[in-house]
Amino acid sequence: MPLDLARLAPRTTAAREESNAAPKLRTAVLGAGMLGIDLARRLIGSASLDTPLVAGREGSSGLRQAARMGCVISTSGIRAVLDAHVDIVFDASSAEAHPAHWAELASADVMLIDLTPSSGGTMVAPTVNGFRVETHRHLSLVSCGGQAVLPVLNVVAKHSTVNYVEVVTTVASASIGPATRNNLDEYVATTGYAVRRLTDAATTKVLATISPALPAPAFRAQITALADGINRDALIAGVESVASAVRAFAPGYEVTALGVSGDRITATVTVAARGGCLPAFAGNVEIINAAAVTLAEGYANSRRA
Structure with a gap:
């Protein structure tokens, strides 16, 4: 609920x-x-x-x-x-x-x-x-990555039996400080733990990339899941619905790509900062x-x- x-x-x-x-x-x-x-x-x-x-x-x-x-x-x-x-x-x-x-x-x-x-x-x-x-x-x-992907993965878990989840997040170097850099191991471990708890996947992998690119890239999370019994239509409708719900408090939240092919589910989440004085790339x-x-x-x- x-x-x-x-x-x-x-x-x-x-x-x-x-x-x-x-x-x-x-x-x-x-x-x-x-x-x-x-x-x-x-x-x-x-x-x-x-x-x-x-x-x-x-x-x-x-x-x-x-x-x-x-x-x-x-x-x-x-x-x-x-x-x-x-x-x-x-x-x-x-x-x-x-x-x-x-x-x-x-x-x-x-x-x-x-x-x-x-x-x-x-x-x-x-x-x-x-x-x-x-x-x-x-x-x-x-984690910021957890907040980005857990809404989508919750829908995935409701409409399939998840076996494997991989999450790759990319964040602009300018949008993180020393504490975040020092906590990268904890970020990976805690995000992975939350994904396992939510999806019951036997195997999860979380990777984090800090990008020094200019112009600074938007915060992005790429999700790949392998699952059985996928209800494709319900999953797609559910992801669209939850993305709208997240935008009620984080207007820059978007699921920019979503695909289902065989037992593979892929989704890309991007978050732009639209509240207050943050630069747009600080969606994390x-x-x-x-x-x-x-x-x-x-x-x-x-x-x-």
Whole structure:
């Protein structure tokens, strides 16, 4: 059962006034890199989430940018988050740091949304199992590649018996920072684990390419699956439907190619950044941050219901 995206659709004037009257949930972002700062910008524009506290490293240019955006900033990391008594914490730091963050927050009454590829928590994608925000407090968004391919693979798994899945992602070098580069092994392992869990495929392979090409290429994920009992028409219709659902929160999401030939299914997903100040090629940042805010707003709205 996916998250009810209708809750996040544009609302009437009366509904907006009612929403504005209700207290916003307090938020914090751990990490002041490209991911964390774009996420903070999105939170500032949310109708149900408050302007976040942003915690990062001393001397970070990202923290200075967050301050200019109106965020409270801190160099005290998880301690500042605990002292702020927030409702939702977004971890945009690193896979290595995340387990310690969860250990500190586990006894606090907070929702922790993990944007690092640490594999901790319940793995979630909004159109796949976004309803889990209502019952789970530690959510993993897997990876940017996971957010791109899991909606399509969920449809593939519903309309075939999957034996093998290969995912190849290509990201522009300019759209990733040091933490992402240091977490490539975790990215591959966590994305592969999520794909196996979702599809029940006996074998999976995940490859990641960082492209230095200029002009910078759009974020892209190529999916190849070998499967039995493929219901071709239902699969194609399902992929078209889920792509539309993802575009409700990530407008630059497209399934640009989809083919079924014998036991082979191929699909290409591209994501262009169309929200805020990101360059168009930074679809990797767009897809995971848009998913994070969508889930957090769904959680906030469920608390108001």
